[in-house]
Structure formats: C-alpha cells, structure tokens
Amino acid sequence: MGQLARVRHDLRVETERLTLRPVGPSDVDALRELHADPEVMRYLDPAPVENYLGESFHAAFEKASGRFAGWFEFKGTGEVELGYRLHRACWGLGYATEGGKALIERGFTVGGVRRVVATTMFVNAGSRRVMEKCGLRHVRTFHVDFPEPLPGSEYGEVEYALTKEEWQRAQGEPHVADRLG
Template sequence: MRVHLETERLILRHFTPADVDLVTDLDRDPEVLRYLGADAASRDVVERDGFFAAIEKASGEFAGWFEFRPLDEGEVELGYRLRRRFWGRGYATEGARALIAKGFTEGGVRRVVAFTMSVNTGSRRVMEKAGLRYVRTFHEDWPDPLPGAEHGDVEYALSEDDWNRQHGLP
C-alpha cells in the first residue's frame, strides 16, 4: 500500500486493482451520484493518476476517494466522493485541506480548482471550508440534465498566494 498522505482520521493512498469493487459499490448509491448523474461512474479512478483511496483509520474501511489531479501547469482539480455513511463527519473537508496543504507546500501547485452543481450546497460548503472561494457560475449544455441543472455549475478556486495569506505565510 503506497500512502500518499495521512490526516488525523484518514489515510489517502494510491489505488490498487483490488479497489475496483469498492469504487463500483460507491457508485451504486444513487445519493452519491445525485449531483453527478448515473453516467458518472468512477471505476476508472483506480487506474488514473491524481486519485486516492480514502481509508478511515479507526475502522480501516474504504470511505471513498479524493481527486487532486493536474490540469495545467501548476493547476490541479480537487474532487471527492464519499460513501454516504461518511457524510457529515468532516472527512471531505479534512482530506481536501490535507491535499491542498501538501500541494502548495510540496507539490509545486499554484492554483486549486473545484467544480460542482450550483445546487450542491454540501459540496460547496466543503470547498469553502477548505479555503476555496467562489469564482463563477456557468451553464453547460447537458444532453440529459439533472434536476437543478438550470441553476448551472459553479467553479471555486484557491491560489497559492491566497493559501499562504490564509496560513500567515509570506
């Protein structure tokens, strides 16, 4: 098991082929995919760079996954998908903050971006708690729009300079 980083309550590690069934099970919950749609299966995250399995330390259970994937030079996309029983316990915020801190202090990251549906208040709150700020609302032309799509999607972002200011660094 290759650990990427640890938080107080989570281990974020690289995926292994044995994780495919866990990710598939996560995607079977319609509430997990509520703001993503049934076509948003994440099985391929097991094979992609920038995705990490989240393991709850106390139980050793697979809690979900985090994305911290390079987009452009110095820019990464933050994402997360957790099993429903781990919602509302601060795990998404904890994992997001840890990835952001590592990215800015060790990874050469200059900007973190995240996206969600405008109506996904839970995910938006995680982004805000992790230090990201609202950038814009935009509208995609989805072939089969989800309920709430008429309100658009939102982008949040955090620059390295803003992160440094938030943490009292030069």
C-alpha cells in the same frame, strides 16, 4: 507483490482520521459499491470505475476502522482539480474537508501547485460548503448544455478556486512579494 506493488507510497497522505493513497485495481469493487448509491451520485454523471485508477485519485480509509470511506481527486500539475466522493455513512463527519485540506497543503508545499479549482452543481450545497471550508472561494457560476441534464442543472455549475498565495496568507505565511519589501 502483484498489483499493489504499483501503488506509489510517496503519494500517501495521512490526516488525523484518514489515510489516503492512490486508487489501485484492488479498490475497484469498493468504487463500484460507492458509485451504486443513487444519493452519492445525485449530482454526478457516472463514469467507468477504471477512470479512477492512478495517481490522480486517492482512496480514503478511516484510520480507526480501516473502512473505505470514498475517494479524493487531485488532478493536474500547476493547476489541479480537487474532487471527492464519500459514502453516505461518512457524510457530515468532516472527512471531505479533512482530506481536501491535506491534499491542498501537500500540493502547495511540495507538489508545485499554483492553483486549486473545484466545480459542482449550484444546488449541491454540501459540496459547496466543503470547498469553502477548504479555503476555496466562489469564482463564477456558469451553464453547460448537457445531453442528459441532471435535476437542478438549470441553476448552473459553480467554480471555486484557491491560489497558493491566498493559501499562504491564510496560513499566516508572508507572500514572497511581502518578504522582498
């Protein structure tokens, strides 16, 4: 059984084209390869790969090929942070939106999540589009003094968010207060 025995299968998420499961030690080499691509890391500060192990990070695999596509973050309890990082070969295929929406749905329906937030650099238009397609809306633009700022950081960071009530309305489900009359 070894290391894989620690992966909690109840945290597995299936979408039409992806399988997401908690990142485990067997994924370290795939993570290192992903993080070695300068275009993937263009708007991101590197962190040790070991920081991505555990239940808050999900390795994403294409169902059709079994290929490692990247990872998704869904970290927190009542308020969770959504994040994603995909191989360039997977950009523009809708995987980030598909995986993000699946995690959001699971969080709001069975995970006890009340609010989902996501942040990126203002200049990261691709990531902002994914956030919007997942139903999150722009909340604020803010500036952070980074010790070694990345190009484009002078335009600030953006925060997007979605509450459970907003998500329910978008799904056509009445809000609790609406049901109570």
